[in-house]
Amino acid sequence: MKHSLLFLLVVFSFSCKLEKKEAAIETHHTSKELLFAKGFTIEKQDSGVTLITLKSPWPGAEKAFTYALVPKEKIREIKLNKKAYDAIVAVPIEKVIVTSTTHVPALESLGVANKLVGFPDTRYISSEETRALVETGKILELGVNGALNTEMVIALQPDLVVGYSLNSENNNYETIQAAQIPVVYNGDWMEESPLGKAEWIKFFAAFFDKEKEADHYFLEVATAYQEAKALAKTATNKPQVISGAIYKDIWYLPGGKSWAAQFISDASANYIYHDNEESGSLSLSWESVLEKGQSADFWISPAQFTSHNAMLENSPHYQQFDAFKKRQVYSFAGTVGSTGGVIYYELAPNRPDVVLKDLIHIFHPELLPNYTPYFFKPLK
């Protein structure tokens, strides 16, 4: 009953938006409202052109980026001022290059993984569907560690390159743009909320004319997430959680407002640094973490460790923590694809509902008794 109510609520809010959309068509354009993502906006114009604006593709970006997506059949009749846009793309596209594994699940969910023609460092792709395309040579290797080999990119002649950048130094992309290949940035990694990250599927959908599929898919994920969150709220206790790991004598762990910390709080648990205001990561002296977290009930994501022994080998200090002593340490580092890529990095932004259910199952086993966690496994 509660589920269907929730579902109705979400559908209702969507249909309200649809009505707004129809009402707005009489005016000049409609903005496609995004529910959670803060990093981009989508606007459909009467002419059929879709405008995507990225507010800040990297930290401290000095300007917004605007991309014009023009339907292929109208590309001759619609004359756009090239200087006004950072990229003009004829859609739907047939050949795409993406640069981060987080882009791969979005393509798969939209049914367009077969349009992917190249990727830098294919080792890291774990998803079986896309992996098969790599093995059969349909997706070409374009360099190591996200450093695109520009010559190979230009030789492939894709309709679009979806890049990402950590700062304004992007000489590689500029070279590709000079060769008349449109480059758009993806800022999914800047998004701070779990559902905000997942909503970036709508960014990809606009280039493939798959908006309906994206809306449907995101609705499912968002509904599942909200339901799981509501279920977690019914828990009677709120366990204490620590995270991260020591290097030398510094403890590196997620900030209190980070993506990782939000999952913990949505799963009805208390991250010991939930008061902290950082959305990135923290580096603290290990003794202060000991003082705060010695008696915590659970330990989530101890860096790259997959076994208790490996942790102790690195630092005897771990022995001081209750969660370690009671074997309540859980990590996603052991869940890897056939070529060793950590699946969490690829799939978690796209499936926050699964991450949340994993954590609820760990913190409150009584709420999801028959659930098998996908990402988080107890350490050996």
Next chain:
Amino acid sequence: MIALVFVNISLGSVTIPLKNTFTILFGGDTSNTSWTYIIWDSRIPKAFTAILVGSGLSLSGLLMQTLFRNPLAGPFVLGISSGASLGAALLIMGASIFSSIFSFSLFNDVSLAIASSLGSFLVLLAVLSVAAKVKDTMSLLIIGLMFGSITGAVVSVLSYFSSAEKLQQYIYWGFGSLGGLSWSQLALLSLLVGIGIFLSIISIKPLNAFLLGENYAQSLGVELKKSRFIIIMATGLLAGAITAFAGPIAFIGLAVPHLTRQLFNTTDHKILVPAVCIYGGILMLVCDTIAQLPTSASVLPINAITSIIGAPVVIWLLIRKRKMVF
């Protein structure tokens, strides 16, 4: 120095009342077991590490400056520190390349220490074999710098091909850290630094002679090759072992010998050798205490502090070069 050790141990992110600190140090029990653990297994080893690192690096800096008669020489000049960095980089970032040969856990500090000691000793051996052939100290200096460039280049190639996580680990190592040494690692470091100090003490006479120039030293009956060998050996041991355990710690090796000379207004190694050890240890304890940012949970990388103190010293030295005691 002893007072400073107390200050260093009693201050940290976790506020432990001074009374309790003394109780713990003299074997008493406090209500809070984690305090006892923090003092004995974290802060005391760290204070000792600070003293060893400060003394050892300053001493190796002094040896280099005297041997090369160059006020800007330091343990980094011979390429020894770069060798250690290369060892660390190969272990951390080259693991994927060599994983078929070794299988080790990446985060294991002991293997890291072994790798960077090996790296520094390989460079040291290369320098020594060149030193046997090349008579001139200046050429040796240039050769050391060249080794440094080569290792630096190999490290950049490794960085380029390694994954983000491994690169991050290497960068953490590069920040330098005095913490995280177990008692057994500390014992090993003490032994190596001890040997280095012993070799320096037996070289005091030739060191004083070197100040007057190599030809003059020879006329005083100093066996050039042998002395040079011992001094380089001592430097390699000190710099290699320290870089291995604590990462590449900047500036202390360069700045402390100068500060000491100015302070004592002498160039006699009978005074300088013990003085740089004490002074370096003290300075490192001070730097570490500052880096801990007492009572706050954050920590600054130790290299940031040593450089903030060290860089102005070097600038000031360059400006006052004419008036330097050297």
